[in-house]
Amino acid sequence: MSASKSGGIQAKLHCSREKRAEQRLLDDLRWAGVEWDEGPIVGGPHGPYKQSERNGIYQQHARELLDSEAAYRCFCTPQTAGQGTAAYVTSGCYQDCASLPLEQAQEKAEKKDPFTVRLKLPPPHEAKKRVYPDLIYGKITPLKRSPTAVAASASAAAAEGGDSGGIDAADTILVKSDGTPTYHFANVVDDHLMDITHVIRGTEWMASTPLHYDLYHAFGWKPPAFAHVGLLVDENKAKLSKRNSDLALDITSMRDELGVLPQTLVNFLTLLGWSNPTRDDVMDLKELIQNFDLKFTKGNTMVRTEKLWYLQKHHVARLCQGVLNGETESHETLLTVAKSLASEVTATYPDFEKSLASEYEARSDEARRVSNTDQNPTIQNHLEVRSKFLGRPFDRLSHPSPRLNLYCYNLLQADSKSYQNATQYVTRNRYFFHFDPTEVPAVPETFGKEKTIPRQDLETLTKKFLTFDFAHLPSSDPSGEARTAFLEGNQPEGRAMPWFEINAIRIHAALDAVVEGDKETKNAMMRFLRLKLAYGLPGPSIGVVMAVLGWRESCRRLGVEVVGGDADAEGGIVRGWEGVAKLVGSGE
Structure with a gap:
């Protein structure tokens, strides 16, 4: 940090028994974002840069x-x-x-x-x-x-x-x-x-x-x-070893096994023992260099891994915001995180990728079926748009699971503030990858605080909501302009809006219409839907949950059967929030 502010960074290698160890050290530095102005590989006026030479x-x-x-x-x-x-x-x-x-x-x-x-x-x-x-x-x-x-x-x-x-x-x-x-x-x-x-x-x-x-x-x-x-010590005040009791401390393990991002690790290490002059501990390398000084506390520093995961969550959230701001570097890094997440999903739920492929095929069939007769051009663009994110083509999604990588990329954006590592994230958001009806908690017979709302009424309202014609949302629907801009590939001024947030707005607008503006009933419906769709677990808003799961999967979990067919509007076809026509019937 200090060198970056003054004469630049020099790298020098002390004696090592292994050539591979030297290369690994240099690779680790570069992975962490540390580039030296002179030293091994790059050369310079003060060489040689290896002690043995x-x-x-x-x-x-x-x-x-x-x-x-x-x-x-x-x-x-x-x-x-x-x-x-x-x-x-x-x-x-x-x-x-x-x-x-x-x-x-x-x-x-x-x-x-x-x-x-x-x-x-x-x-x-x-x-x-x-x-x-x-x-x-x-x-x-x-x-x-x-x-x-x-x-x-x-x-x-x-x-x-x-x-x-x-x-x-x-x-x-x-x-x-x-x-x-x-x-x-x-x-x-x-x-x-x-x-x-x-x-x-x-x-x-x-x-x-x-x-x-x-x-x-x-x-x-x-x-x-x-x-x-000061030295780094564990909670027992013993000097940290390479592999601590609850955390592997070598870079290879932290990067490959735990999925720690380079900006997270640099941020975490810099804060150890440092009297940070700012109020915000979350900083990337440029911000650390800008704010760094030599005001360190005297004595040893206890390393607590909770801080590492706190910083990891915030750095992933920053990446997600960077994607919305159109930053290519954030997009590339988040895509790497998404691929790591996809690998963990495949290891934990090996059947999910197959079900995801079936869902995409079903959506494609529906889009083709209605594209010749429907005058709404957004339907024809629907699947193409879902293969992009804010206009960015996913050229690197071909290996090994393009649909799963894209799904995980979207999910990271949808739940951007809770990612620590792939294992933790899959566990927290398991309902996005697997649904087991036996895990659904018992649904109360009544809901509401100021008034009693029977469960049967919520089930009726849910069926009404799922058969709602989203093509005729109220004129006050706030998602219309953002959705049109997104589908046309235009980025509005200010914060961009991903497709699932646009659909979440549409979902909430439809819920408002179904409950006729009754806030107590809508709150009860939100709780009911979270129990049925997500085991009642915390996560993104229920509108985002439904948008990511999709209309078909939401219907399945809520007990509404997707029948399919070519009937006209009077025969039962409705327009879901995704903008394609589907036929629904009772699953009972």
Whole structure:
């Protein structure tokens, strides 16, 4: 965030045992939206950008410290010391190698005597004057470590595959006996040569910071500003591991298994420990860069996954709004989410795609049957319109399930504020993919608060509503203009309106007409319809639910049989809210 505001982003790879691990790291950064101005692949003026390819640079700077006598060659080998039954390895200089004349040390090195390069500790009187500032914690106090503590630290670092760098009460090792630099030495040299101005890292590196300041002092370089942020811990205040108890924390798992969006993850990670100056926690990368500062809380940060899913819901809702605003990037990202959702639907309800195909075929037959005689051009455009969304053709829906992908894309728009991941969303909205009459709750015999409305009256009104001629909605129908603009491919000024919202308006207008404006009766009908159509579960408005399910499926769930046929209007054909003619009869 800070780099994006100043000199740009540099990427550098530390040593890795696997080429694939390096590529995966770079791929993960790009997936998260992090593009570097210089580094691996893109190149730049400060290369090479892989630590293992910079050894000549480290050797050159080690010689500079040796020549200035800020460092010395140590020819001591590690010793094992016993203390009772315990033993530990001492890595300090026990032969006073710092006092060797430079020429003598050079001669031993030329004879191939193994040696390390150590940084000379500053004299005590000078060390007391040195200050080690930190942007978050103020001043850092150097730690004094006993040999036992050093051995324990080195052992722990080795167990994790890390590099303790020999930080102890003795002079610190900068270059190992095999000629490779310690992390601390390479880090300081690289940061200086790459013009790094700020070093932001976890508090576990605070103990190393005085050493890094001392290295800058030894070279005569101006140090960067240091800022240390708290460690991430779980609810038991234990440091997070790669795979926590309730959440996989590696990017591959979060992306592929949990379906976390890149903007969600970046938003979530940035907020950890950060004192956000705005009132809104939901931000994309551009907004985070704009608002970011280095005001972090002191101490460790507890990671709660509830926040992750809160942000995910809001970012998906933003994508849906972006689609309505005509944003191509939002459309592409939401389509990716829809495909993930479609895969989960297929895994959970394998028969749904087949039933969806049958529904589309039935609608196509109905549209063809009436298109030759009906003078309403919207009927002929109906199926073509449903294969688009706000005029956007779905060119990428051919694999593997175009109809199911489109259905899920529409559903995400219809219920845009509840998506966490595909599994959760399918569970929440299961009535859109599968209907089991045994799950329908018992319907009360009466409804209403201010007056009693018998269930039988609501069933009669429901039948009247389903046989309502939507071609003759009241002239005050607010959906007419929006529907016409949508079918003609025009986007009205302001917020665009998807087809299911237009149909939902028509549905509610028809309900108002059927109940003759009685709000109490309409509310009772809404509750009755939600029980029968959606198990009484929360979700989009009942008008949107019916629009997405479609007229035929709504009739089936409400016990009204779709008979079919070519009868005229007097013979029973009615016009549903989708704009095609259907024949209905009692399902009893």
